[in-house]
Amino acid sequence: MNAKRKWYTKPLLGLGLLLGATFAGFPILWMIANSLKPNSEIFAWPPVWISPNSSLEPYLAVFQDPAKMRFFFNSYLVSTIVVIVTLAISILAAYAFSRFDFPGKMVINALIIAIQAVPPITLLIPYMALVVALRLYNTYTALVLTYLLFTLPYAILMMTGYMNTLPKDLDEAVMIDGGSRFRALWNVLVPTALPGIVAVGMFTFMRAWNEYLFALTLTRTNEMRTVPVGISLLMGQHAYQWNQMLAMSVIGSLPVLLLFLFFQRYFIAGMTAGSVKT
Numbered sequence: 623m624n625a626k627r628k629w630y631t632k633p634l635l636g637l638g639l640l641l642g643a644t645f646a647g648f649p650i651l652w653m654i655a656n657s658l659k660p661n662s663e664i665f666a667w668p669p670v671w672i673s674p675n676s677s678l679e680p681y682l683a684v685f686q687d688p689a690k691m692r693f694f695f696n697s698y699l700v701s702t703i704v705v706i707v708t709l710a711i712s713i714l715a716a717y718a719f720s721r722f723d724f725p726g727k728m729v730i731n732a733l734i735i736a737i738q739a740v741p742p743i744t745l746l747i748p749y750m751a752l753v754v755a756l757r758l759y760n761t762y763t764a765l766v767l768t769y770l771l772f773t774l775p776y777a778i779l780m781m782t783g784y785m786n787t788l789p790k791d792l793d794e795a796v797m798i799d800g801g802s803r804f805r806a807l808w809n810v811l812v813p814t815a816l817p818g819i820v821a822v823g824m825f826t827f828m829r830a831w832n833e834y835l836f837a838l839t840l841t842r843t844n845e846m847r848t849v850p851v852g853i854s855l856l857m858g859q860h861a862y863q864w865n866q867m868l869a870m871s872v873i874g875s876l877p878v879l880l881l882f883l884f885f886q887r888y889f890i891a892g893m894t895a896g897s898v899k900t
Contacts, residue, residue, distance in 0.1 A: 650875075657681070657868035664864045680865035684873065689844055690866075693852030694873070700762060700848065701830040704769045708777050708826045709819060711770075716781035717807050721790065737775045745771075746839060753840055760842040768836045773826045780825075784818030785811070820885045828878050849874045 656664050658676040684690045719727065749768065758764040792814065793806035801809075812819070834850040841847055847855070853870050856863040 653868050654872055657865055657872050659865060661863065661865050664868075680869040681873070683866055684869050690852060690870065692845060693847055693849045693870075696762075696846060697831055697848040697850075697874070698877075700765045700769065701827050703762075703766050704773060704830040705823050705826045707766070707770060708773045709823055711774060712777035712781045712822060713807070713812065713815075713819070715778045716785045717811065719778070719782045720785035720788075721793070734775045734778055737771075738779075742772060743835065746835065749836070750839055759840060760846050762846070764840045765837060765846075765848070768840060769830045769833060772833075773829050777822045777826060780822050781815075781818060784815055788814055824878075824881055824885060827881065831874070831878065 655671050655676075657680055658678070659673045660675050660677075660679075663670070663673050663675065718724075719731070749771075753759050753764045753768075758767070788811060792810050793803065796806035796810055797803065832850060833848075834854070837848045838851045838854070841851070844852075844855070849870065853867050853874075856867045856870075
């Protein structure tokens with residue numbers, strides 16, 4: 623029975639993985655193929671995968687335009703700052719939630735979960751008014767603080783779940799030897815929790831990199847726009863620069879793809895371990 627089950631399970635599993643990879647990969651391959659075509663051939667029928675007129679001209683138009691490259695700079699800068707601040711706060715908060723019992727712990731946890739249940743669009747108008755009142759409109763500070771509002775709750779919950787999987791004996795051993803709690807956290811728990819930290823960092827980067835609504839609302843000039851907003855600006859009144867939009871989409875996808883390929887082992891381990899115990 624086991625042998626027969628293995629005989630048909632593996633082909634079905636392979637077929638399912640092939641169909642899933644095809645379904646997930648087709649839009650990406652089509653985006654790359656169309657980003658190389660002239661704008662007039664993108665909606666040609668019947669569609670052609672590789673056009674004889676394909677070229678790198680759309681990519682050159684992006685790289686040679688300082689305004690478009692500014693979009694990438696803004697996204698890199700804001701996303702990197704958000705990742706650093708999110709990791710710093712979430713690691714400290716997770717250590718506190720995992721290792722200490724203090725008044726209001728359950729209430730704070732409930733508030734963190736409740737924040738994630740609030741649709742971001744409902745916060746747009748009051749948050750816009752707050753940013754204007756603080757004179758932070760059209761600044762990097764407004765974007766960073768806004769993204770932290772959405773990344774910190776999930777990051778704290780995920781890091782707390784991962785910290786709970788680490789035995790308290792690790793940091794207690796350091797303190798028995800005369801070390802401080804900060805030394806135990808930095809020298810022992812942080813290296814041990816590297817998969818969880820990488821998973822949180824990647825999630826945070828993707829969330830900040832792909833955010834569109836608040837990036838559009840809280841900025842006014844093209845010098846402060848990010849990549850998602852910059853792509854939408856290529857939609858003109860009479861014509862759309864589809865090939866350049868797709869080229870920017872391909873270039874914008876590379877950071878996330880490279881991060882996942884480089885940290886894949888840590889990311890999968892962190893996502894799995896962090897969901898075991900909370």
